Amino acid sequence: MEGRLPNRPTLADEYRVSVDTISKAVKELAREGLVIISGRYGTPRARSVCEDDRVSKQEWEALTESERAFLINSYEIDILPGVWGDLDEAGHSSPVGELAQVLLGLVDRGWIEVRRVAPWTSPAGQEGFQPGELVPRDRLPALLCDAANWEYPEDGDWIGALTLVETAEGRKITRMSPEELTE
Known part of the structure; x- marks a missing residue:
């Protein structure tokens, strides 16, 4: 198929399956990068062979300030408290539960992973940090409700702190197209 695909009810009727089955199939095709979900009603369309995976400036600007702050933080592979520096005034006044x-x-969209900071030693022997083990999704709500995780460690030791890491899908969000870079 090329171009705009028929709506989900039409596809369901054509393939003699439920609309829910079509919705699941479309989500999987989008996850695989074979279709793009766009428009007000999430209409699927086939991906052009000339299309790259980056979002447009318009799509980036459609994100909330807080979403952009977390994506920037993940791009920087910063620890969770680093997001305070990327939040706007409204974000700074938001309760931790809202953030x-x-x-x-963003984790559920597959754009960000939350990991624990782990020690790292460079080939030259210099010690540093790197993203370590992935924090399981089911543990995140409790960890994110702990205000201490939103503050820099008092002792300056980042080992074990929560760090945000962008995924391959997240990288598509934080990169602009070549045309937009020249604007």
């Missing part, structure tokens, strides 16, 4: 919901939404 946790925003972050969980």
Whole structure:
């Protein structure tokens, strides 16, 4: 298929399956990058062979300020408290519980992973940090409700702190197209 695909009820009728089955299939095709979900009603369309995986400036600007702050933080592979530096004034006044919901939404979209900071030693012998083990999704709500995780460690030891890491899908969100870079 090329171009705009028929709506889900039409596809369901054509293939003699439920609309729910079509919705699941469309989500899987989108996850695989074979279709793009666009428009007000999430209409699927086939991906052009000339299309790259980056979002447009318009799509980036459609994100909330808080979502952008978390995506920037993940791009920087910063620890969770680093998001305070990327939040706007409204974000700074948001309760941690609200910010946790925003972050969980980005995790659920597959754009960000939450990991623990682990020690790292360079080939030259210099010690540093790197993203370590992935924090299981079911443990995130409790960890994100703990205000201590939103503050820099008092002792300066980042080992074990929560760090945000962008995924391959997240990278598509934080990169602009070549045309937009020249604007």
